[in-house]
Amino acid sequence: MPTPDVRLVRRWDLVARARVTLDALEHIVGGVGTTILASLAVLGLVLTALACLVGVGLYLVPGALRILRIVADRERGRLSRWGPDVVLSPDPVPSGLRAAITNPASRREACWALLHMFFGLLVGAVGMTLPLNAVRDLTFPLWWRLLPDGAGVDLWVVNDFPSALAVSALSVGWIVLTLALVPGLARLQAWPGRRLLAADPSTDLALRVAQLTATRAEALDAHAAELRRIERSLHDGTQNRLVAVNVMLGAARRALARDPATADAMLERAQDAAEQALAELRAVSRSILPPVLTDRSLSDALTGLAAGCPVPCRIDVDMPGRCAASVEATAYFVVAEALTNVAKYSQARHAIVTIRRHDDRLDLQITDDGRGGADERRGSGLAGIRRRAEALDGTFALTSPEGGPTTMNVSLPCGL
Incomplete structure (x- = not known):
């Protein structure tokens, strides 16, 4: 029975x-x-x-x-x-x-x-x-x-x-x-x-070539934008501080003969400016490729991001292994930019980052319970997220009705 x-x-x-x-x-x-x-x-x-x-x-x-x-x-x-x-x-x-x-x-x-x-x-x-x-x-x-x-x-x-x-x-x-x-x-x-009624194989190939051409152009644009961002960060921040350090060291050398006490204060200010310049250099280097991705894992890197986010954020990562460095770096920057938008614009109380690997795809989902209404045409970094995803032949989808919640889905190819 x-x-x-x-x-x-x-x-x-x-x-x-x-x-x-x-x-x-x-x-x-x-x-x-x-x-x-x-x-x-x-x-x-x-x-x-x-x-x-x-x-x-x-x-x-x-x-x-x-x-x-x-x-x-x-x-x-x-x-x-x-x-x-x-x-x-x-x-x-x-x-x-x-x-x-x-x-x-x-x-x-x-x-x-x-x-x-x-x-x-x-x-x-x-x-x-x-x-x-x-x-x-x-x-x-x-x-x-x-x-x-x-x-x-x-x-x-x-x-x-x-x-x-x-x-x-x-x-x-x-x-x-x-x-x-x-x-x-x-x-x-x-x-x-x-x-x-299906298209010829040559048609599929032509569409694929057109898609790859578009994503290659977007990848080049994203690369150029990233270089401009790094150049601005070095020029507007670190370079100015190093110039200030050089000026203060020169003033301190001239003050040594006249007033050693003044020279000591200038040297202390120069040391502070040098430390700030080093901190900015570390920040720029981390923005290029976070060291934690090399030293540890994507889950650990995202946990660190969530800890620094003003909005309480839960990280749910289930990955059986590591992906390519470019894929993990893109995933890291996508989550970082998304959490920045959540903190700035969403007025959310909670956010959830879910990452799963299904065969040859790495799927990311970032959800918040904010006011919604997010639109990539208004800026706020969403267009940059799309470009980063499509540069790797990935996909980007955003659902954000007025009143929330906002859900961002990014899928990246990561190989078998």
Whole structure:
């Protein structure tokens, strides 16, 4: 006899299967809708082709192809909402008959429309018939008296209420068939679209090259901005203090012959200025690459950041190992800039930094319970965080409604 735990697992499996089936049924109905649109697009192409025989259709080709592209893009959007994204074709709609015939995207879209018009409709009709039959048989005892005498369902003649109840028992079989077949039918209906409407591999490669070109430019911009920041820090802070030390040492040398007591005070001031210059140099060096990342770990470095944050902050790091130094440095600076924004602008009472490593990705999430309304277009360092993340081919997402909370998600590739 199954234990309670086993029965609970089976119950949850059944519920999960029912949800998958309902989701698949929804997509089958949507697929039937696109079969109607595909039929209209094919009809437009056929009429345009016939009109081309007399020359008039040449002017109708661009419009027919635009209608076909709209229908195909609608199917792409439907498929992208259920499973992997189907990238929109970047090719422009051809403007002439010869261009349409030689354009690979238009040919694939026309083949999809013709196939989907028949195959998609057939599969969709089968997929919708199964649950409809289950509902019909299940509710049969409620309306069987409305049928003429001697009528029945599925070759089952019904003459009285017990036989009507027997028909309702058939609904169990329909329900089983629905749960077993509808998800597969939904995938079968979507197969032509995923096969014919997806972009060419060359298109994916072109998009990837464009993305890498953009991220490389952002990396160079981020590098230049970082150099400017270091130069300003050295020029405006450390250099001025070292100049002051040099001036005070010169004044102290001149004062030694006249008033040794004054020289001693100047030397003390020069020593203080030198110590401040050393402190600023250490701060600049830490901003380039925090030594704690080399000496200890990212978790320890972030714990130190949280300890210095005016807003109470909890660090939750779960990393099975170390990542590349550039990745850990980027993660450190992202958290540092985020906590600085939290302290300056958010009016938050608490903040949480969560870091997890999933396979080849390092995922960071910084959440605070402040007033929200953060927008990277207003400055505040958020655009710099995005540039740092995208420079490593990472992603950046910010959710900050008015009233809070604010959640920042950064994902960085870190290798296996």
